[in-house]
Amino acid sequence: MAEESPESFKVTPWAVEGKVDYERLRVLFGTSDLDEPLRERLRGLLGSPLHPLLERGIYFSHRDLPRVLTEYEKGNPFFLYSGRGPSGDLHLGHLLPFELCAYLQRRLNVDMWIQITDDEKFLFKRDLPLEESRRLGFENLADILAPGFDPKRTHVLFDTIAIRTLYPLALEVARRVTFSTARAVFGFTNENNIGSIFYTALQSAPAFLPSKQAGRPVPCLIPCGIDQDPHFRVTRDVAEPLGYPKPALLHNELLPSLLGEGKMSSSTDATDSAIFLTDKPEQVRRKVSKAFTGGRTTVEEQRRLGAVPEVCSVWSLWRSRFAPDPKEFAEITRTCRSGELLCGECKSRLVPRITKFLEEHHTAREKAKEWIQGTLVDGS
Amino acid sequence: MAEESPESFKVTPWAVEGKVDYERLRVLFGTSDLDEPLRERLRGLLGSPLHPLLERGIYFSHRDLPRVLTEYEKGNPFFLYSGRGPSGDLHLGHLLPFELCAYLQRRLNVDMWIQITDDEKFLFKRDLPLEESRRLGFENLADILAPGFDPKRTHVLFDTIAIRTLYPLALEVARRVTFSTARAVFGFTNENNIGSIFYTALQSAPAFLPSKQAGRPVPCLIPCGIDQDPHFRVTRDVAEPLGYPKPALLHNELLPSLLGEGKMSSSTDATDSAIFLTDKPEQVRRKVSKAFTGGRTTVEEQRRLGAVPEVCSVWSLWRSRFAPDPKEFAEITRTCRSGELLCGECKSRLVPRITKFLEEHHTAREKAKEWIQGTLVDGS
Numbered sequence: 001m002a003e004e005s006p007e008s009f010k011v012t013p014w015a016v017e018g019k020v021d022y023e024r025l026r027v028l029f030g031t032s033d034l035d036e037p038l039r040e041r042l043r044g045l046l047g048s049p050l051h052p053l054l055e056r057g058i059y060f061s062h063r064d065l066p067r068v069l070t071e072y073e074k075g076n077p078f079f080l081y082s083g084r085g086p087s088g089d090l091h092l093g094h095l096l097p098f099e100l101c102a103y104l105q106r107r108l109n110v111d112m113w114i115q116i117t118d119d120e121k122f123l124f125k126r127d128l129p130l131e132e133s134r135r136l137g138f139e140n141l142a143d144i145l146a147p148g149f150d151p152k153r154t155h156v157l158f159d160t161i162a163i164r165t166l167y168p169l170a171l172e173v174a175r176r177v178t179f180s181t182a183r184a185v186f187g188f189t190n191e192n193n194i195g196s197i198f199y200t201a202l203q204s205a206p207a208f209l210p211s212k213q214a215g216r217p218v219p220c221l222i223p224c225g226i227d228q229d230p231h232f233r234v235t236r237d238v239a240e241p242l243g244y245p246k247p248a249l250l251h252n253e254l255l256p257s258l259l260g261e262g263k264m265s266s267s268t269d270a271t272d273s274a275i276f277l278t279d280k281p282e283q284v285r286r287k288v289s290k291a292f293t294g295g296r297t298t299v300e301e302q303r304r305l306g307a308v309p310e311v312c313s314v315w316s317l318w319r320s321r322f323a324p325d326p327k328e329f330a331e332i333t334r335t336c337r338s339g340e341l342l343c344g345e346c347k348s349r350l351v352p353r354i355t356k357f358l359e360e361h362h363t364a365r366e367k368a369k370e371w372i373q374g375t376l377v378d379g380s
Numbered sequence: 381m382a383e384e385s386p387e388s389f390k391v392t393p394w395a396v397e398g399k400v401d402y403e404r405l406r407v408l409f410g411t412s413d414l415d416e417p418l419r420e421r422l423r424g425l426l427g428s429p430l431h432p433l434l435e436r437g438i439y440f441s442h443r444d445l446p447r448v449l450t451e452y453e454k455g456n457p458f459f460l461y462s463g464r465g466p467s468g469d470l471h472l473g474h475l476l477p478f479e480l481c482a483y484l485q486r487r488l489n490v491d492m493w494i495q496i497t498d499d500e501k502f503l504f505k506r507d508l509p510l511e512e513s514r515r516l517g518f519e520n521l522a523d524i525l526a527p528g529f530d531p532k533r534t535h536v537l538f539d540t541i542a543i544r545t546l547y548p549l550a551l552e553v554a555r556r557v558t559f560s561t562a563r564a565v566f567g568f569t570n571e572n573n574i575g576s577i578f579y580t581a582l583q584s585a586p587a588f589l590p591s592k593q594a595g596r597p598v599p600c601l602i603p604c605g606i607d608q609d610p611h612f613r614v615t616r617d618v619a620e621p622l623g624y625p626k627p628a629l630l631h632n633e634l635l636p637s638l639l640g641e642g643k644m645s646s647s648t649d650a651t652d653s654a655i656f657l658t659d660k661p662e663q664v665r666r667k668v669s670k671a672f673t674g675g676r677t678t679v680e681e682q683r684r685l686g687a688v689p690e691v692c693s694v695w696s697l698w699r700s701r702f703a704p705d706p707k708e709f710a711e712i713t714r715t716c717r718s719g720e721l722l723c724g725e726c727k728s729r730l731v732p733r734i735t736k737f738l739e740e741h742h743t744a745r746e747k748a749k750e751w752i753q754g755t756l757v758d759g760s
Contacts, residue, residue, distance in 0.1 A: 122551055130548055163547045164758070167499070168510055168540055174575025175503055179559065182574050194562050195554025198578030378544070 011227050012187060014124060016263050022060055022226070022253050029229050031061040031251060038062075041069060049326055051103045053096060053252065056319050056329070061226060061251035063236065068219045068248040072108070078219035080104060081206050081247070083115030083157075085124075086136035090143045091274035092320070093255035093264040097223040099321065100250070102147040104223075105154075112154045114375075115206050116141055119159040123195040134160060138372070143277050145368035145375070146361050154375050157206050162377040169205035169212060174198060176238040185230045204235035208244040220247035225254055255320060258313045260292030275317075277365075281355045288314065288347050288354065294336070295343040306339040314347055322353045391607050392567060394504060396643050402440055402606070402633050409609050411441040411631060418442075421449065429706055431483045433476060433632065436699050436709070441606060441631035443616065448599045448628040452488070458599035460484060461586050461627070463495030463537075465504075466516035470523045471654035472700070473635035473644040477603040479701065480630070482527040484603075485534075492534045494755075495586050496521055499539040503575040514540060518752070523657050525748035525755070526741050534755050537586050542757040549585035549592060554578060556618040565610045584615035588624040600627035605634055635700060638693045640672030655697075657745075661735045668694065668727050668734070674716070675723040686719040694727055702733045 009018030011025060026033065034057070042050055049055050068078040082097040084090075098114075105112050118133040125133075137158060145154070157166060182188055182197055210218040222232055232249055239246040254263035257273035264274035272287055279287070294312035296302035309315035315336060323329035335341035373379060389398030391405060406413065414437070422430055429435045448458040462477040464470075478494075485492050498513040505513075517538060525534070537546060562568055562577055590598040602612055612629055619626040634643035637653035644654035652667055659667070674692035676682035689695035695716060703709035715721035753759060 119547070119551055123555055126555070130551060160548055160551075161544070164541070164544050167543045167547070171499055171502055171510060171540075171575055174578070175506070175573050177574050178571050179568070179574060179577060180570040183570065188559070190560040190563065191558050193555050194557050194559060194578045194581060195551055197559060198554070198574045201574060 013228055013230055016227055016254060019261060020254065020263070025226060026061045026251075029061075029226070031063050031226075031229065031249070032065070034060050034062050034065070034250070038065065041066070045069065045072070046104070046107045051100060052319065052321065052324055052326075052329070053100050053103075055326070057253075058096065058320055059100065059223070059250050059252050062249055063232075064246060064248040065221070065250060068221050071219045076219060077108065077110050078221045078248070079111040079113055079210050081113045081115070081220055081222050082224055083117060083203070083206070084137075084140055084144060085117045085121045086133050086140050087121065087266050088136060089266060089276040089278050090140055091255075091264050091266055091276045092317070093225075093274065094266075095143070095147065095277070096252050096255070096320065097225065098144045099147045100223045100252070102149050104221075105150055106148065109150075110153070111210070112149055113157060113206050113209070114141070114144060114154065115157045115159065115203065117159050117199075117203065119163075119195075119202060120199050123193060123199055130160070134158075141372055142365040142369050143361070145372065146364035148364070151371045151374060155377055156372070156375040156379075157209075157377050158379070159202060161379055165209065165378055166202060166205040169208050170198075170201040172208075172242050173204040173235070173238050174201035176241060177201065177234060181234070181237075185234055200231050200234050203231045204238065207232070207235050207247040208239070208242065211244045217245040219245055221250065222247050223250040223252070226251040227254065256313045256316050258287055258291040260313065275354060275358075277358060277361055279358060281351075281358075284354050284358070285351050288351050291347065293343045293346075299342060302342060303339045306337045307341075307343065309333050309336045312336070314343070314350060317350060317354070322350060322357070393608055393610055396607055396634060399641060400634065400643070405606060406441045406631075409441075409606070411443050411606075411609065411629070412445070414440055414442050414445070414630070418445065421446070425449065425452070426484070426487045431480060432699065432701060432704055432706075432709070433480050433483075435706070438476065438700055439480065439603070439630050439632050442629055443612075444626060444628040445601070445630060448601050451599045456599060457488065457490050458601045458628070459491040459493060459590050461493045461495070461600055461602050462604055463497060463583070463586070464517075464520055464524060465497045465501045466513050466520050467501070467646050468516065469646060469656040469658050470520055471635075471644045471646055471656045472697070473605075473654065474646075475523070475527065475657070476632050476635070476700065477605065478524045478529075479527045480603045480632070482529050484601075485530055486528065489530075490533070491590070492529055493586050493589070494521070494524060494534065494536045495583065496536065496538045497579075497583065499543075499575075499582065500579050503573060503579055510540070514538075521752055522745040522749050523741070525752065526744035528744070531751045531754060535757055536752070536755040536759075537589075537757050538759070539582060541759055545589065545758055546582060546585045549588050550578075550581040552588075552622050553584040553615070553618050554581035556621060557581065557614060561614070561617075565614055580611050580614050583611045584618065587612070587615050587627040588619070588622065591624045597625040599625055601630065602627050603630040603632070606631040607634065636693045636696050638667055638671040640693065655734060655738075657738060657741055659738060661731075661738075664734050664738070665731050668731050671727065673723045673726075679722060682722060683719045686717045687721075687723065689713050689716045692716070694723070694730060697730060697734070702730060702737070 009020045053059050080101045082101055101112055116137040118137040121133045122128055122130045188197055207220045236246045257264055259273045292313045294308035296305055318332050323332055389400045433439050452458060460481045462481055481492055496517040498517040501513045502508055502510045568577060587600045616626045637644055639653045672693045674688035676685055698712050703712055
């Protein structure tokens with residue numbers, strides 16, 4: 001993927017550059033709008049209000065969501081599938097799909113499949129040893145499981161561990177995808193290594209695995225960052241020729257960088273762009289206090305004109321998970337816009353929320369470690 | 381690989397076309413001559429005379445053979461590695477590397493690693509189901525084990541079964557091989573599927589596995605048809621950067637077609653080109669009786685001028701395995717050349733030898749089936 005809009009942002013599974021215009025990206029990618037009628041349908045199924053990630057449009061785009069909802073209503077439940085390429089530390093943005101999945105699993109009692117792509121990270125990083133990618137994968141997995149999955153309904157495909165289960169499906173996919181296609185979708189060149197070219201077949205495999213195991217079409221719903229859409233375009237293209245149902249997708253916006261441009265990033269030269277799940281209270285305080293906001297240059301001006309929440313990295317945190325109460329969130333937004341709430345006060349209120357969340361998350365991830373082993377496909 | 385000599389033959393891992401000039405091919409591929417001084421060194425190690433495949437130059441080329449022999453003499457034995465992409469039926473030509481390996485194992489008491497590439501065949505054949513590729517793999521494996529391997533020293537890497545062991549090594553290889561390189565070596569185009577492009581990494585993995593398992597460099601010797609050399613050129617190129625010893629190679633000529641052009645082939649439109657291991661006595665008789673020879677157009681002419689064994693597909697069978705006694709082979713060759721032995725008589729003598737061999741082979745392959753399971757890596 002190397003589609004560029006006139007606004008010159010760039011979104012691929014491996015890099016996001018510039019200020020992303022999500023509505024424009026949705027049009028470029030050709031996905032559907034997660035609009036109010038569809039949210040209303042979701043409320044009927046999940047209860048009202050929806051999870052903030054759905055209610056507030058952070059999940060803003062989809063492919064074929066109505067189809068899997070109809071199947072669900074007919075008594076043919078979908079399974080959820082999302083995944084992660086291991087990295088040093090997860091930040092809040094990485095957690096979004098898993099928070100949504102845990103919520104959907106709790107509400108609908110559906111299965112969750114998580115892929116940990118230690119092979120992917122190995123192939124795309126020249127100097128990462130495979131053992132280190134695996135170790136990071138297990139660390140990340142504890143974070144991923146922390147949002148409250150049901151151990152009995154959660155299955156983890158750790159690529160180098162579950163490869164015997166995944167490989168036959170990856171072969172089916174790979175036989176259907178030419179280098180031309182992979183190059184067009186991912187922007188590969190002749191200098192990409194042959195493992196990175198093949199890898200997308202591995203990321204398709206989990207979408208088909210439950211159907212293969214059940215011997216009948218099992219619908220699949222994939223919540224993921226919009227940057228991962230190219231992989232699943234390949235998955236969707238090959239699904240029907242292979243006799244599997246096309247997976248549906250739910251796309252989230254990427255949490256904006258605290259530094260004011262692009263998205264939260266875990267690259268080492270931009271650690272202040274993101275709140276990491278391992279950040280200490282002091283780090284949280286420091287990062288939030290210098291975070292980019294939608295405020296004005298002077299207090300006087302802000303009182304008079306109000307601030308702009310839509311461009312504010314602090315507001316995006318309230319929006320995503322730190323003001324789950326709709327009334328509180330509405331009040332924050334209103335007073336921000338009116339100039340009543342100044343950025344300093346807003347930030348002071350947010351910091352303890354984040355700190356508390358990270359504390360609880362830490363407890364939950366340590367608890368999750370106790371049942372990780374049981375979720376691993378082929379893990380015994 | 382798409383190297384063409386002025387004589388316009390073509391040798392790749394997937395197709396051999398035209399009349400192969402092996403000496404020219406050796407020069408094109410840049411391999412070393414398996415010459416008389418090297419054979420003499422082998423006699424010192426293996427006993428004299430050597431196996432006909434070595435003694436008579438059917439193994440005609442190598443890479444780095446002296447190095448592994450020196451290591452062996454210093455008390456650091458190599459292991460043997462060869463493999464097979466499953467197909468409907470094996471013919472006599474397919475068996476050559478395994479006959480050589482079984483002989484080397486008996487003489488030197490070394491380990492044998494056999495790879496069955498059910499994934500490869502699946503990826504390169506549009507309509508072959510994976511289950512069928514697997515089934516064929518097990519059938520072929522019984523044939524491969526029949527030449528008399530030591531069950532305790534023989535390890536089978538059946539790709540889709542042993543993938544968890546192979547995959548991490550394949551990833552190491554794949555990260556080092558660009559699409560450019562794969563294209564140059566194998567002649568890939570943009571229309572090749574991404575699995576076929578990745579596959580060579582799987583074929584490299586067994587060459588490094590014993591070193592990885594032992595945690596020290598274990599020398600590797602790969603006997604194979606010269607058409608497989610491109611794969612192992614990739615293997616050799618990445619070996620040292622990855623910290624593994626470069627495997628040595630031993631290349632055999634391909635048994636010539638009984639129809640007089642190209643090599644024995646298992647493609648369905650050329651079944652008369654080869655003696656298959658499943659051929660019935662009547663089929664053997666028929667194929668040999670119409671086989672292309674080096675004889676003259678009339679008996680009178682042949683008595684006067686003699687025949688030309690070097691171009692004769694029947695002589696190549698005597699040479700490879702049906703006249704193990706050097707005296708008998710010399711006598712056949714001499715009387716052929718002198719015109720004393722006519723083609724009809726020569727063929728009549730050969731037929732019962734082949735029939736007897738196939739009978740014994742059939743018994744041996746059924747016996748081998750009893751211990752296949754124990755050889756499978758990750759097979760339990």
